[in-house]
Amino acid sequence: MLGYWAYNVQPLFKNKSVKKVFEVFQVGVLATSSFITSITVLLIIFFLFKEGVNTFRKSLLEDGYVLSVSKSNPVSEISPLDIKDIFDQKITNWKQVGGNDDSIQLFSVDDLPKYYTEAQIGTELEYIGTCLNNYVATHPRALAYFPQKKHLENFAGKLIKVGSVGVYEFIKGKEWLPTAKPVAQLGILPLLLGTLWVSLGAILLALPFGLATAIFMAEIAHPTARKVLRPVIELLAGIPSVVYGFFGLIVIVPFVQSVFRLDVGETALSGSIILAIMALPTIISIAEDAIRNVPKNMREASLAMGATQWQTIQKVVMPYARSGIMTAVVLGIGRAVGETMAVLMVTGNAANMPHTFLQPVRTIPATIAAELGEASNGGLHYSALFALGCILFLLTMALNLYVQLRLKKAYK
Amino acid sequence: MVSKKHLNQTVAFWLFRAMSLFVVLTLVAILYFIVSRGISAINWDFITKGPEQGMVKGGIFPAIVGTLCLIVGSLIFAFPIGVSSAIYMHEYMKEGRLKSFLQLMTNNLAGVPSIVFGLFGMALFVNKMKFGDSILAGSLTLGLLALPVIIRTTEEALKAVDNSFRLASFAMGASKLYTIKKIVLPIAMPDIITGLILSIGRVSGETAPILFTVAAYFLPRLPHSWYDQVMALPYHLYVLATSGTNIEEARPVAFGTALVLILIVLITNLFANGIRAYYNNKYKK
Numbered sequence: 001m002l003g004y005w006a007y008n009v010q011p012l013f014k015n016k017s018v019k020k021v022f023e024v025f026q027v028g029v030l031a032t033s034s035f036i037t038s039i040t041v042l043l044i045i046f047f048l049f050k051e052g053v054n055t056f057r058k059s060l061l062e063d064g065y066v067l068s069v070s071k072s073n074p075v076s077e078i079s080p081l082d083i084k085d086i087f088d089q090k091i092t093n094w095k096q097v098g099g100n101d102d103s104i105q106l107f108s109v110d111d112l113p114k115y116y117t118e119a120q121i122g123t124e125l126e127y128i129g130t131c132l133n134n135y136v137a138t139h140p141r142a143l144a145y146f147p148q149k150k151h152l153e154n155f156a157g158k159l160i161k162v163g164s165v166g167v168y169e170f171i172k173g174k175e176w177l178p179t180a181k182p183v184a185q186l187g188i189l190p191l192l193l194g195t196l197w198v199s200l201g202a203i204l205l206a207l208p209f210g211l212a213t214a215i216f217m218a219e220i221a222h223p224t225a226r227k228v229l230r231p232v233i234e235l236l237a238g239i240p241s242v243v244y245g246f247f248g249l250i251v252i253v254p255f256v257q258s259v260f261r262l263d264v265g266e267t268a269l270s271g272s273i274i275l276a277i278m279a280l281p282t283i284i285s286i287a288e289d290a291i292r293n294v295p296k297n298m299r300e301a302s303l304a305m306g307a308t309q310w311q312t313i314q315k316v317v318m319p320y321a322r323s324g325i326m327t328a329v330v331l332g333i334g335r336a337v338g339e340t341m342a343v344l345m346v347t348g349n350a351a352n353m354p355h356t357f358l359q360p361v362r363t364i365p366a367t368i369a370a371e372l373g374e375a376s377n378g379g380l381h382y383s384a385l386f387a388l389g390c391i392l393f394l395l396t397m398a399l400n401l402y403v404q405l406r407l408k409k410a411y412k
Numbered sequence: 413m414v415s416k417k418h419l420n421q422t423v424a425f426w427l428f429r430a431m432s433l434f435v436v437l438t439l440v441a442i443l444y445f446i447v448s449r450g451i452s453a454i455n456w457d458f459i460t461k462g463p464e465q466g467m468v469k470g471g472i473f474p475a476i477v478g479t480l481c482l483i484v485g486s487l488i489f490a491f492p493i494g495v496s497s498a499i500y501m502h503e504y505m506k507e508g509r510l511k512s513f514l515q516l517m518t519n520n521l522a523g524v525p526s527i528v529f530g531l532f533g534m535a536l537f538v539n540k541m542k543f544g545d546s547i548l549a550g551s552l553t554l555g556l557l558a559l560p561v562i563i564r565t566t567e568e569a570l571k572a573v574d575n576s577f578r579l580a581s582f583a584m585g586a587s588k589l590y591t592i593k594k595i596v597l598p599i600a601m602p603d604i605i606t607g608l609i610l611s612i613g614r615v616s617g618e619t620a621p622i623l624f625t626v627a628a629y630f631l632p633r634l635p636h637s638w639y640d641q642v643m644a645l646p647y648h649l650y651v652l653a654t655s656g657t658n659i660e661e662a663r664p665v666a667f668g669t670a671l672v673l674i675l676i677v678l679i680t681n682l683f684a685n686g687i688r689a690y691y692n693n694k695y696k697k
Contacts, residue, residue, distance in 0.1 A: 023589050030504065033496035037563065038517040040556050044524065047535040212431035220425055221432075229436065231685065236439045238610070238677040240617025242646045243670045246653045247442050277442070280435060310421035338525025340620040341646075345654060365527040365620070372531070372624055377539065389531040393524065400523035404516060 051386035067160040075099040176351040194361035199336035201272030210283030218291040237281035245345035248274035266348030279332040290324020334399040340365040450671025462632040468661040478642030485551025494562030522560035526620040534624040550626025565607025569600040602691035613680040619646040
């Protein structure tokens, strides 16, 4: 807005020095606006990471709750994964988490009426704290789980420390259950692998077809055919991803389901197919440019030696254009990694470790899109999604920088 | 007698022709599929009425209005800044570290996934600046996303202006700013406008950045101020396709919405190409 105003308003004074000052001001406005993209990138980094690092500071325990044991129990710390196993009844003995050889007795507030009469708890539940105190003190085998506000000042038990997730566990963890109770599981390996599988699958599908089309357009096609093809491909690059997702949902998902006789058609393969279609325009146009940039005299030298056009393409054009084609591939991967809506609609979104292309997977962008609406602002889940955003940002940034350094070298 | 190497060439070239045809057919099939099924859903009521009966009947008027608000809002913000930025980078800056850094950042911004823009817009505009879910927050987010496109096309447009125009103007004693305003920009304007129109297509179809900054699941009334939420076409299509109350019955409306989205892209593309062709011809004469 400021730039537009500065551009249009003519100086009121004819005085030359005033005019000069006004010109300097206008150029200043232009100069300031040239920093807008850099500032935006820095702001994105700042806001993403500021919220993302909170993931590694917040306790994995459900907000407002505590886990406690009797003071006579030697255990004072249990890892988040073990806590989950205890509540899933996979770990049933204290010995497995470093305590005495004794079975674990789970206890929550809802179990109070089993041990205490209504009179002891109080009609308005006013004595809950006392009962909890009493229970924890008298049951050395118990692992009690209850809201923090019910826990009194001079509590008879001992609170179990539940740490936050470490960076290493975050990346290596195989379970993504950000809303699990009592402890959340934040392992992004299935999401990371899902993203990579779907993107790499897409590139493997798109590359042969994209390259063939690029060679056709640059070397074989009649100029008129090329004139028709180019705008069609440009148009396809412009179609919104949600439309591709819709097409995938209605055509590709049932197709994959019937061809492979699956129970559900929402699989990694469906995602790869739709992403391949979406990546085609990028790959075709960049690869075509790379092929066209091969100097004419190199081609002519080869043809003059008696090589056929196809031999020339194989032995001269392709090696020369290799760097540009690599750029197209990396850029295509970058697109595929960051693509959200189409993938969200066709891959089935199950946060499992991928084993085959015929099972549902969940990618990082799809996870953010699907879960951010439900995550409460500022909570652990919210921070974890921002941390996912950081990883996505770093991934695409690395691919981008690679492409740009390569391009720069190519131009030198 | 055809030699082996010529036979090889024939086989290879026919393979390429077939694969290219396959690619083009796939793309045409997508267009045909959406257009043929969507066309029956589109009529006057579809364009001018709000959704009815749990979004399986009625039209998509509020979503069209919402998308228009977002297009205008984002480009009012991004167009002047993007063009100024490109002018300064191309006309004033000397080749050097600063310039290549700024270009690197612009290209990096272009590569940032749209969902990351959504996260950022939510953190900065919705939560930090307390705009809430609003047209303002959504427009700013989409504007940032459109910036690299506008900067890049403007730079290309400025590059295409022959340097002799600038030199002639300088020789007449005009200042640099005056030359840019009166000589360079008017010549580059058709290409700059082309970039603007193409970014309309881009902005109108983005879903991920507006998910958490503006888009409403169902909101039949029209917005009153820029602090209101709105429905938007791409998000509406997503809702109809995946999470409506009755997905099967909502299919015709979904096809209609998809067709409207494609039409926006088609029309902006045709328009942009038309402008480009018109001015190219004019310039040659």
